[in-house]
Amino acid sequence: MSATVQLRNLLVDRSMPSAPELEIRLVDNWVRCVACGHRCRIKPDGAGVCRVRFNRDGRLRAPFGYVAGLQVDPIEKKPFFHAFPGRDALSFGMLGCDYHCSYCQNWVTSQALRDDQAVARPRFCQPETLIDLARQRGAPVMVSTYNEPLITADWAVEVFRGARAAGIRCGFVSNGNATPEVLGYIRPYVDLYKVDLKGFDDRQYRRLGGTLDNVLATIARLIEMDFWVEVVTLIVPGFNDGDEELTAIAEFLAGVSANIPWHVTAFHPDYKMTDPPATPVSTLIRAYDIGRTAGLRFVYAGNIPGAVGEREDTCCPDCGQTLIRRRGFYVLENRLTDGRCPSCAATIPGVWEDAPPKRSTGTGIPLPVALA
Template sequence: MATLKEVLDRNIREGELYEKLDRGFVRCFACGHCCRIPPGQVGVCKVRFNEGGELFVPWGYVGGVQCDPIEKKPFAHAFPGGLAYSFGMMGCDLHCSYCQNWVTSQALRDPSAIAAPLRATPEGLVREAMRLGARAIVSTYNEPLITSEWAVAVFKEARAAGLATGFVSNGNGTPQVLEYLCPWIDLYKVDLKSFDDRHYRQLGGRLEPILDSIRMIHRLGFWLEIVTLTIQGFNDSDDELTRLADYLVSVSPDIPWHVTAFHKDYKMTDPADTSAET
């Protein structure tokens, strides 16, 4: 039986978000890591890889699909009461120990994260979204930035069918990927996980690229909403949340900010679930 990696390696195509470097290396621009990938190696996301001096990326499958109220994304200020048809792939550029979608996001990084990919086409996904009465189609579950080429292919079909499109993302972007996505995305939700760079480094990232991306997402005209999952002892201090709020206001006081409650999941079985008092 083929391994998950072998299956995913058959569902690929050459990417668009990269440049070729000397000695067969490539530079990927799908996320804020901007991986410099040698021949035969993968990026930090585990799903974008260099083969023969070309960058290959995920294509032609989904790791999960679901049609839900759009408020679950959460987009509370876009098409209220409408349905969002959600799809995702595999992999992530971060490794959050409390990830609620770890079965798909941590595939190829955690041997316990096993989800069976399903072959898919952009046309088929859009037909199913229309059949279910969805108002929007959203890339989520894994980190959509690292599968941007596939998302754009789906969103082109969705736009032609009259659907809105969206990303549910950690926001660890680059100017290149956001410019690439801009013509094809209406809604963009960013998980702003902390306002402390030390905390972001625990998750496998840095704060600065996320803050830069939020400003650029707003400037480019996406409908932007922010979510912060509050975790006791990690990001719930009055000082940190106040600085985070001040930053959002500096971008625009009109950005909706969802402050949500942590519950034990994946590897984080401590601390306690976030209380309503927080």
């Protein structure tokens, strides 16, 4: 029996009924899952494209009660630059994804059940355990990440329900292939939402397992629903680094809201995509300039700490004053006061603390967390 089959059997045994909001029951014991944009129609004993949501006896089952990745990360690693700067986020992930990106940097968790080389093992736990860990580590934020959180939203909501009651804010790091149903389901518990906008070419999107239009619709819907949204584009040489495509991304985002932070980040060869070289600094600077020209007020160049100058920093769009200085995931200085520029009093959009730390309170690097 292969490792993938063994893992699938283990997760099936530990699954729970899906949240009713994410299931549509059909005739002849078929079900439709609406946890992601694939809206899979699943036959009895079948599974969705994600491999982790499946039909048992005419009812949708979902992953529950475990983590496959667990770390205390600087919130800047997510990346969220306009939420709790300098703070840590307790970050957890499960297994599986509805995409199959050949350059995925979290493939060990996201491609489990699809790739026998993805060997992350589940660690079973209760929501209270994760919430207690966040408190112990002084993390004011918990984030579902490392796999696609939409397909494991049932477990994330179970964790976040208790986290919100404990005064902890919560976030998703997602590919954005959502549905109105799943966004409505998570909205009472999720404050922060980061979307990976992987390009602006539908043909390329379909190679990864999704469609461009649905991700664009998700971004617009997230803004309408008042999530705090930040968008990341990993710039891969030869895949999505042309001026025309970057301009299309930037103009789309600016048309939704000029206040959406856009992170243009450097690719490093990983997983099955080892041929393209790492993204040069000059490409990140070019993408940054394209974003600013398109009217975006907050553009950030990332994944090459210290190499892009002030393009890692948050500046006041009104007076130009540097408000938050960064190097990589580390906040060197935070001058915001009650979410305002101290020089001109302009309000800076984001999710801010009343009395934020003046610099990072943690190490500025990811730290694995052990479960007792």
